[in-house]
Amino acid sequence: MSFTIPKEIYSGKIKEMSVGNGDKSVKVGGESTFPFLTFEGEIPNIPRIAVEITDVYPEDWADPLKSVYGDIMKDVSGWAKYVEEKIKPDMLALRLIGTHPDRQNRSAIEAADTVKKVVDAINIPLIILGSNHVEKDTEIIQKCAEAAKGKSAIIGKAQEANYKTFAAAATSCGHSIIALSDLDINLAKQLNILLTQSGFPAEKIFMDTMSSALGYGMEYTFSVIERIKIAALMQNDTMMQMPIVNDVGIEAWKVKESKDTTTEVPMGVMWEAITSMSFLSAGGDMLIMRHPEAVNIIRKTVNKLYIK
Amino acid sequence: MALSGIQIFKYLPKTNCGKCKFPTCLAFAMKLAAKQASLDDCPDASNEAKEILGAASEPPIRLIKIGTGEDLYKVGEEAVMFRHEKTFYNPCGFSRMIKDTDSTDNIKLIISNLNDFVYERVGQHLKVDIIYIKNESGDKDKFVNTVKLVQAGIKRPLILDSSNIDNLKAALDICADKKPLIYAANEDNYETMTALAKEKGCSLVVTSIQGGLEALSVLTEKITGLGFKDIVLDPASKSLSSLVQELTQIRRAAIKKSFKPLGFPVIIFSGRYSDGDRLLEANISAIGVSKYASIIVMNDTSREIMIPLFAMRQNIYTDPQKPMQVEEKIYKIGEANEDSPVLITTNFSLTYFIVAGEVENSKVPSWLVVANVEGLSVLTAWAAGKFTPEKITKLVKESGIESMVKHRKLIIPGYVAVLSGGIESKLPDWKIQVGPREASGIINFLKNYAA
Numbered sequence: 001m002s003f004t005i006p007k008e009i010y011s012g013k014i015k016e017m018s019v020g021n022g023d024k025s026v027k028v029g030g031e032s033t034f035p036f037l038t039f040e041g042e043i044p045n046i047p048r049i050a051v052e053i054t055d056v057y058p059e060d061w062a063d064p065l066k067s068v069y070g071d072i073m074k075d076v077s078g079w080a081k082y083v084e085e086k087i088k089p090d091m092l093a094l095r096l097i098g099t100h101p102d103r104q105n106r107s108a109i110e111a112a113d114t115v116k117k118v119v120d121a122i123n124i125p126l127i128i129l130g131s132n133h134v135e136k137d138t139e140i141i142q143k144c145a146e147a148a149k150g151k152s153a154i155i156g157k158a159q160e161a162n163y164k165t166f167a168a169a170a171t172s173c174g175h176s177i178i179a180l181s182d183l184d185i186n187l188a189k190q191l192n193i194l195l196t197q198s199g200f201p202a203e204k205i206f207m208d209t210m211s212s213a214l215g216y217g218m219e220y221t222f223s224v225i226e227r228i229k230i231a232a233l234m235q236n237d238t239m240m241q242m243p244i245v246n247d248v249g250i251e252a253w254k255v256k257e258s259k260d261t262t263t264e265v266p267m268g269v270m271w272e273a274i275t276s277m278s279f280l281s282a283g284g285d286m287l288i289m290r291h292p293e294a295v296n297i298i299r300k301t302v303n304k305l306y307i308k
Numbered sequence: 309m310a311l312s313g314i315q316i317f318k319y320l321p322k323t324n325c326g327k328c329k330f331p332t333c334l335a336f337a338m339k340l341a342a343k344q345a346s347l348d349d350c351p352d353a354s355n356e357a358k359e360i361l362g363a364a365s366e367p368p369i370r371l372i373k374i375g376t377g378e379d380l381y382k383v384g385e386e387a388v389m390f391r392h393e394k395t396f397y398n399p400c401g402f403s404r405m406i407k408d409t410d411s412t413d414n415i416k417l418i419i420s421n422l423n424d425f426v427y428e429r430v431g432q433h434l435k436v437d438i439i440y441i442k443n444e445s446g447d448k449d450k451f452v453n454t455v456k457l458v459q460a461g462i463k464r465p466l467i468l469d470s471s472n473i474d475n476l477k478a479a480l481d482i483c484a485d486k487k488p489l490i491y492a493a494n495e496d497n498y499e500t501m502t503a504l505a506k507e508k509g510c511s512l513v514v515t516s517i518q519g520g521l522e523a524l525s526v527l528t529e530k531i532t533g534l535g536f537k538d539i540v541l542d543p544a545s546k547s548l549s550s551l552v553q554e555l556t557q558i559r560r561a562a563i564k565k566s567f568k569p570l571g572f573p574v575i576i577f578s579g580r581y582s583d584g585d586r587l588l589e590a591n592i593s594a595i596g597v598s599k600y601a602s603i604i605v606m607n608d609t610s611r612e613i614m615i616p617l618f619a620m621r622q623n624i625y626t627d628p629q630k631p632m633q634v635e636e637k638i639y640k641i642g643e644a645n646e647d648s649p650v651l652i653t654t655n656f657s658l659t660y661f662i663v664a665g666e667v668e669n670s671k672v673p674s675w676l677v678v679a680n681v682e683g684l685s686v687l688t689a690w691a692a693g694k695f696t697p698e699k700i701t702k703l704v705k706e707s708g709i710e711s712m713v714k715h716r717k718l719i720i721p722g723y724v725a726v727l728s729g730g731i732e733s734k735l736p737d738w739k740i741q742v743g744p745r746e747a748s749g750i751i752n753f754l755k756n757y758a759a
């Protein structure tokens with residue numbers, strides 16, 4: 001018996017998205033094979049990393065995160081600049097957690113004002129995230145989208161109950177959307193269908209299928225991503241060919257293991273890195289992360305995997 | 309590869325004698341193909357038939373055992389590429405590298421750390437599974453002494469690595485009964501190494517000096533040709549990108565093409581690609597967990613590295629068919645006492661994880677009553693008529709919560725606020741309070757609730 005490399009034949013391809021403008025713009029997705037398998041298909045873009053900041057001081061963040069940034073976190077434009085200059089991610093993710101009714105309940109105008117400050121502070125592409133409160137996100141997203149008009153940003157997260165508002169805001173301001181579904185391949189597909197049927201271009205949708213943290217349901221997310229990629233690449237299902245975003249930082253730092261700071265490197269750093277790596281191994285195209293050291297680990301690994 | 313009924317039929321006696329309790333050989337062949345009968349039931353089957361049909365029913369990736377008795381680790385027998393198809397079967401083993409060039413004190417320290425490190429997570433006691441002893445020095449006495457030191461200090465399955473066969477023999481003289489995995493046979497030494505492994509009853513790593521999977525499969529065929537099959541593969545990939553590609557190619561060749569020469573578990577060395585960076589090494593190991601490594605050798609096994617890797621392995625090797633449920637019971641969160649708040653939710657495991665996590669993050673000690681609604685989330689369970697006032701009433705009465713708290717206040721999820729009236733009419737002593745709709749609101753809710 002002699003060995004021949006067993007290759008898969010892929011009939012589909014993930015859509016390639018472009019975000020941001022000018023020389024800082026970033027392409028995401030575009031692959032025609034499973035992760036790492038460049039011997040049988042193209043992976044034109046390495047997985048992208050966005051680093052997260054918040055509109056208000058994130059009281060609830062774990063200590064290792066707070067100690068990385070210190071007082072900079074109290075000034076959103078300073079924080080944004082620091083991330084761009086020091087961590088050098090592909091994108092910046094601004095989470096408007098202060099708009100949540102249980103938090104500071106900030107208004108659409110205040111939120112848009114924060115977006116404007118961040119837009120003015122950075123050159124890399126921006127992801128604008130609400131607080132995932134369906135009604136409140138619906139209320140603020142149009143104004144926030146306008147504050148970044150023309151920047152080819154990404155706005156999120158559109159859910160089944162408010163996707164029309166997100167689609168309208170994105171369309172009027174030239175942005176893409178992150179569509180959030182509830183850890184289920186059919187729900188993910190359904191939301192993409194709803195969005196495209198409403199006239200929103202498929203080429204401007206990112207999928208977030210919910211990212212459960214390592215040890216807390218990570219395997220569900222892992223398998224949902226793998227199944228989506230199988231449908232997209234092997235069955236050429238066009239409603240599954242949107243790049244996948246994994247919102248990792250927020251989940252990885254929530255678990256109790258990540259509060260352990262007795263080790264040399266805080267456990268949360270490794271929890272975030274390995275949760276991220278799990279999703280990249282399943283087929284995730286983009287990560288939203290928090291800790292610079294976790295970002296660093298992922299970046300080094302990705303470089304070794306993809307840059308010859 | 310599985311054979312069809314017709315293919316199996318060719319190898320049967322074709323006498324239709326009926327001793328197998330089937331009327332014809334063909335009928336029996338069909339049952340064999342469907343795995344509803346065993347060839348043992350045909351007394352007249354030829355040896356050729358037994359061999360061919362036996363080989364066809366072997367798992368595509370061979371089961372390999374390292375160690376013996378209580379210190380036994382099993383790898384291999386995997387059947388799928390994607391975990392949603394079928395459970396990833398034998399969890400990959402994490403192995404700690406110990407080099408005989410290290411000082412005695414240092415090796416003792418590593419051993420004592422490994423002994424101390426047992427981590428409990430969802431009912432499993434997790435520890436570094438295997439110890440890898442490398443004859444880095446090339447010196448026989450150093451190697452043997454290191455093996456002695458490890459043997460005296462800790463009970464774990466072993467892997468013995470030396471390029472010098474005499475050194476390996478000397479080490480095996482003191483631990484062959486523990487059935488260590490031997491590293492490694494290559495083009496130059498495979499005959500003596502195979503003879504040694506056979507003699508000692510140990511498994512053997514096979515690696516090609518020439519490199520590449522073609523050369524590796526030529527080598528394993530030579531070794532199996534010597535009548536030895538307990539093989540573990542080291543693809544000795546040149547870069548991380550070729551490692552992950554070759555791991556996939558090996559698994560695919562074995563499972564999808566029934567390519568026997570690569571139908572063995574794979575050992576990887578994360579440190580070969582990590583430039584001495586222990587965090588990078590950990591992350592490379594993480595790729596190995598989900599992408600088909602069976603043994604992962606690491607230079608660093610600190611807590612912050614192993615605990616996430618243990619969690620990842622548990623996740624990846626979970627049965628995908630297993631309903632996503634947690635047990636119906638009262639979960640104590642923090643130092644809850646008779647005055648602590650009581651919350652109720654459903655037993656969909658993610659619902660439980662998220663709610664319990666937020667309650668814990670609120671730092672308000674609480675009781676979380678989890679209702680068995682067959683693994684549905686709150687809203688779905690309510691819509692399906694499984695999370696009802698009757699169900700909640702029964703649970704409150706039977707769970708024992710009434711004897712655990714002095715108060716009679718029950719917090720229900722905001723999404724099922726409509727149930728309040730129904731529950732209160734059935735549980736007149738209890739006051740129903742409506743909590744937040746989303747788990748993200750729990751911290752605030754409990755903080756204000758406690759105040």
Ligand code: SF4
Nearest residue numbers: 324325326328333350
């Ligand atoms: S016992 Fe064997 S030979 Fe007889 S009918 Fe069954 S299969 Fe055929």
